[in-house]
């Protein structure tokens with residue numbers, strides 16, 4: 001192993017005769033040195049598997065996450081709100097595409113990943129298995145769900161795998177706009193008529209718990225953290241990220257005149273953190289095992305979209321083939 005400046009390097013000749021154990025030591029040294037791992041570099045098989053698992057779950061979440069918000073595009077209360085919501089939902093589609101591309105750099109093809117989602121083998125975020133009952137839910141998603149996602153993803157942007165961490169940088173910029181538009185909706189409702197304030201509070205009451213759960217099980221129950229953190233796929237633990245989300249969100253609720261639905265919520269002067277009551281982990285595990293309020297609907301909606309989009313994909317492939325033939329004829 002050579003250290004050139006701040007970079008750990010291996011000469012091809014040395015690599016060819018290295019044992020797996022030696023390669024793993026070298027790989028860990030790169031990670032500990034803060035270097036990014038790029039697609040064609042050697043990596044332990046479990047590093048690859050963990051990344052495929054996490055990136056594909058993330059991609060599926062972006063795509064399934066379009067459904068609860070898409071439900072309100074036709075009913076947004078003004079043209080401005082409709083345009084903003086349309087742009088946001090389109091952004092989520094874009095995020096899904098960058099993330100599928102990042103997963104593909106690890107040697108798995110997109111259709112395999114999509115099939116895993118459609119057959120129910122792959123997970124996607126628990127948060128998207130809840131219904132959007134009122135317009136305020138669109139505010140709550142932007143404020144709380146995108147808010148939690150930003151905190152999680154700015155951490156992931158510092159992760160070790162180059163294509164995933166770079167995708168996070170752009171995604172976080174867009175999430176930041178999503179978060180502001182959500183908070184703006186909530187703030188306006190909370191400062192509107194009594195009925196509007198009630199609507200905002202009701203949305204906060206329903207989305208707060210699932211948003212806290214969305215950031216993953218407690219550190220003590222997190223089964224993947226030992227690997228995902230050893231390899232800097234996640235650079236901070238679920239509980240650390242959750243605490244940052246809570247500390248950032250509670251003052252925003254206070255500023256809007258809304259009440260966080262947790263009777264045990266208190267500020268700890270010594271640690272300077274907001275402390276929350278018991279998290280309903282039974283609910284979290286029920287939802288990720290497929291028994292949330294909308295799991296069946298989300299999956300069947302995606303299956304239907306895949307089927308209905310088949311002719312579009314076929315037409316796009318036929319068109320690309322025709323163009324290729326034309327180009328080849330010109331070149332010949």
Ligand code: BYC
Pocket residue numbers: 053054057058059061062063064065066092123124125126127141145146149152156213214215216217221222223224225228234238288
């Ligand atoms: N939902 O060992 P752990 C968005 C699973 S989309 C479902 O701590 P890890 C947006 C976990 O997969 C943003 N499952 O795992 C889009 C594991 O199961 P498996 C979505 C969850 O990976 C549209 C088991 O529980 N963000 O913002 O070390 C509109 C044990 O967990 C969940 C991402 O996907 C969950 N919430 O840490 C609006 C972020 N949490 O795979 C907004 C990327 C955990 O062993 N992912 N599980 O069967 C991550 O950062 C990490 O995977 C987690 C979990 C922090 C979530």
